Amino acid sequence: MESLLAALVRSDVDFIVVGGMAAALHGAPVVTQDLDIVHSKSHENVVKLLKLLKKISAKYRGQPKGLVLRPSSVELEGGGHLNLITSLGPLDVLCEIGEAESYDNLIGHTLVFSDGELSFRVLKLEKLIELKKKSPRTKDRLMLPLLIAAFKQRG
């Protein structure tokens, strides 16, 4: 998972870490097997992201046996969610989250995390709570107590 994050940073892709991994980065004891990101849909960024996705053999998860679907620039510029498996682990590339919020809407609600030479943007805990609060999905509601506990712990 760290390799996937590092590959995105080293490929100079503009992205925001969201979802369970963002929660864990804020100290919420959430476990997750995939990395969720919202990417900038600028043409230049989509080209960089697609180049990386090809390099790490990204394909859609959950396809019928024998069917291999690869992500395309059209999908990366759209509004959907691309649930992928790559050679570095599962990656969910989200064009928008919540109520159609894209990278450009979310960038003001991020913090930069740095670890050694790697720096990357993570959605703020307050925004994560706001999104999960509005989500109708049970798994999001289950995450809320952990997010709130981390929020209160931070003080």
Added chain:
Amino acid sequence: MKDRKDEKLTADLLSDIDADILEAASEVDRTLITWLLGLPPLARVSWAARIAESTKGFKLVDE
């Protein structure tokens, strides 16, 4: 003044959240949160992924 502003922000953020969720939040063991926050960011990522991998089939929250 800043404290009052922060308190209002917190109150706004936590409004509309069901009482049972707030109660569950108060019961979360914060020792683990403190421990996680003491790790470098990439180690937190590693922890979340490795625990998820080791508990496949027992996933509680995210997938």
